[in-house]
Amino acid sequence: MNMRAPRGTQDILPGTSEKWQYVEQQLIELSRRYNYKEIRTPIFEHTELFQRSVGDSTDIVQKEMYTFTDRGDRSITLRPEGTASVVRSFVQNKLFGQPNQPTKLFYIGPMFRYERPQQGRMRQFVQFGVEALGSNDPSVDAEVMALAMNAYQGLGLTSLKLVLNSLGDHESREAHKDALVRHFEPHKNELCSDCQLRLEQNPLRVLDCKKDKDHPAMESAPSILDYLNGESRKYFEDVKNHLQAMGIDYVIDANLVRGLDYYNHTAFEIMSDADGFGAITTLSGGGRYNGLVEEVGGPETSGIGFAMSLERLLMALEAEGIELPIEESLDCYVVALGEEAEQEAVRLTYNLRNAGIQADKDYQGKKMKGQFKAADRLNAKYVVVLGERELEQNAATVKNMVSGDQFELPLEEITGYVKQELDGRE
Structure with missing residues (x-):
């Protein structure tokens, strides 16, 4: 198959x-x-x-x-x-x-x-x-x-x-078609089979033939501009x-x-x-x-x-070597460590997306190092880290992947902060 x-x-x-x-x-x-x-x-x-x-x-x-x-x-x-x-x-x-x-x-x-x-x-x-x-x-x-x-x-x-x-x-085209037939008729047997048929059905299309384009009769063919x-x-x-x-x-x-x-x-x-x-x-x-x-x-x-x-x-x-201005990056990647953090990551990622932020998370059970590598491959602008310690404080760590700066914010402020920062970049 x-x-x-x-x-x-x-x-x-x-x-x-x-x-x-x-x-x-x-x-x-x-x-x-x-x-x-x-x-x-x-x-x-x-x-x-x-x-x-x-x-x-x-x-x-x-x-x-x-x-x-x-x-x-x-x-x-x-x-x-x-x-x-x-x-x-x-x-x-x-x-x-x-x-x-x-x-x-x-x-x-x-x-x-x-x-x-x-x-x-x-x-x-x-x-x-x-x-x-x-x-x-x-x-x-x-x-x-x-x-x-x-x-x-x-x-x-x-x-x-x-x-x-x-x-x-219509009048000009008919006059030109008649002229084309008279011009190509003596060469009809020298033209490809398609053009022989075109000469009867639509003589204009003989001029558009790729096979016969170098035939001498093409160069001397009557011009439509002379029949307007x-x-x-x-x-x-x-x-x-x-x-x-x-x-x-x-x-x-x-x-x-x-x-x-x-x-x-x-x-x-x-x-x-x-x-x-x-x-x-x-x-x-x-x-x-x-x-x-x-x-x-x-x-x-x-x-x-x-x-x-x-x-x-x-x-x-x-x-022409023109590169289109396409930004291949992710707004925010959510890193989660542990079952409780995973549950919160699902909620936070959903909220980020609803706020118009391009967001993603891990779906393969990777360790923290693997999740950060994934964020790097996706060229994430921000990473939000959720772990047991952060959850106990109802907070998360936000890292700016461009500057390297990172700090903790209350969970309810994460979405608004990331959106404000992204809007400020535009």
């Missing part, structure tokens, strides 16, 4: 989980500042949701989804991305009818894709993402990109590059002007396309230029989508969003 974690998954153990918690709290606080509210959607959805929203021609739907039939003979899929579920909830719960629009949401949670595991790319991975639904204002596009950049910069990352493109409106109509061109200029007003640098990449079928107008990725980050430099990506809300049964509503992998974010922090 194989009792190891499935390939492409990982255990996040104490010592590492604190980094995840810190990063998640920073992202939640950043979302609050931008007035985005948290949404939590099911980990699995009806398969049709992703077929209709993500697109039948995408690698996600064709190759990467974890799909199964439940006991009710329904096709169910573990969510491979977050946008479709958020939009489904937006429609189902009629969030479009709320007075404050656009509806600005964020999510953090696991996603699932069956792909070849490699550094920073797992079969179960965690995404943070935002979606702003209900506005065609290009300043919302700039706001979403600003939030994404702030997320990385707020954690100390500096080797960042915002890459920007426009996919245009007047409205799309103005929209793109407005987005760039808003970024410039915020002092956010960007570079234009006319070949940047998003891997999902529902994007139009703004498309962007944030990449890491850090040495040693790896061959796959993309940290996050997103863009604007129209038609997705209607596709899942809602009213005509535009949206924009992005998603970032927390695994890749932590990789980027490591590549």
